Amino acid sequence: MTDPKTLRTWALVTGCAALVGVACQKVPYTNRKQFNLVPNSIMLGLGKSSYASMLAEVPVQKKGSNNQTLQSVGNRISGVAKRPDYAWEYSLINQDEINAWCLPGGYIGFYTGILPVLDNEAGMAFVMGHEVAHATANHGSERMSQQLTLLGGLTGLELILANETKMKPAQRAAVLGALGVGGQLGVLLPFSRTHESEADVIGMMYMARAGYPPKESQRVWDRMSEHAPNSVPAFLSTHPTNEKRKGVLQEWLPNARKKYQRNKLPHDTLNTLWGG
Numbered sequence: 001m002t003d004p005k006t007l008r009t010w011a012l013v014t015g016c017a018a019l020v021g022v023a024c025q026k027v028p029y030t031n032r033k034q035f036n037l038v039p040n041s042i043m044l045g046l047g048k049s050s051y052a053s054m055l056a057e058v059p060v061q062k063k064g065s066n067n068q069t070l071q072s073v074g075n076r077i078s079g080v081a082k083r084p085d086y087a088w089e090y091s092l093i094n095q096d097e098i099n100a101w102c103l104p105g106g107y108i109g110f111y112t113g114i115l116p117v118l119d120n121e122a123g124m125a126f127v128m129g130h131e132v133a134h135a136t137a138n139h140g141s142e143r144m145s146q147q148l149t150l151l152g153g154l155t156g157l158e159l160i161l162a163n164e165t166k167m168k169p170a171q172r173a174a175v176l177g178a179l180g181v182g183g184q185l186g187v188l189l190p191f192s193r194t195h196e197s198e199a200d201v202i203g204m205m206y207m208a209r210a211g212y213p214p215k216e217s218q219r220v221w222d223r224m225s226e227h228a229p230n231s232v233p234a235f236l237s238t239h240p241t242n243e244k245r246k247g248v249l250q251e252w253l254p255n256a257r258k259k260y261q262r263n264k265l266p267h268d269t270l271n272t273l274w275g276g
């Protein structure tokens with residue numbers, strides 16, 4: 001993976017506009033500048049088709065209280081993310097994996113295996129915020145741009161554009177891998193530490209603005225350590241350590257608390273949940 005500094009320098013050199021399709025964007029809250037080679041319309045199309053192929057391979061739980069909670073938490077978080085152009089769909093996948101993901105365009109998957117780690121509605125709101133942040137901060141597009149730069153820039157992009165609708169298995173695996181959901185296909189390129197910490201911060205801001213106590217974000221990482229003390233789940237493989245993540249969240253906590261106080265939900269969101 002190319003060093004992000006090199007990429008930033010390169011983006012600066014091209015003046016962010018010298019090449020067709022190159023765009024400089026700012027990430028919500030952190031205001032980090034990023035550059036994306038892949039147009040939004042392409043990313044949304046990739047998200048939609050990847051979601052369909054992901055769901056075709058897993059048991060999706062469409063009924064029950066857990067799914068109802070997922071839908072209401074998802075709606076609250078996406079409500080503050082202000083991306084009406086995204087589809088915002090939430091699927092509860094009945095598999096014992098500690099995992100969740102969000103594809104470009106707002107297609108979200110939560111595995112039932114992660115519910116004990118979330119413990120309550122606020123815990124789910126944090127991870128929902130984290131996943132939504134990957135999408136709103138264009139992390140998939142940014143990572144794909146980094147890979148395309150390695151593959152030969154626009155030639156690589158052309159390859160993906162030309163094959164967007166009828167991709168060969170290897171190309172599909174590469175795209176899914178770049179989007180962070182290719183584990184089942186044997187290709188998983190995890191998000192970088194920068195992306196993970198950024199998604200944590202934005203996710204905590206989203207949960208607070210949606211009325212959930214932001215402190216619960218740090219407790220999620222405590223529970224993650226308890227549930228997976230020895231094994232590192234694929235979802236976390238190159239992620240920052242849970243302690244480091246808590247530290248980053250701590251810096252933003254006062255700001256998040258103000259947002260929470262203004263938007264606090266009337267019901268108890270820290271009750272231990274999960275039924276059928």
Ligand SMILES: [Zn+2]
Binds near residue numbers: 134195
């Ligand atoms: Zn993540």
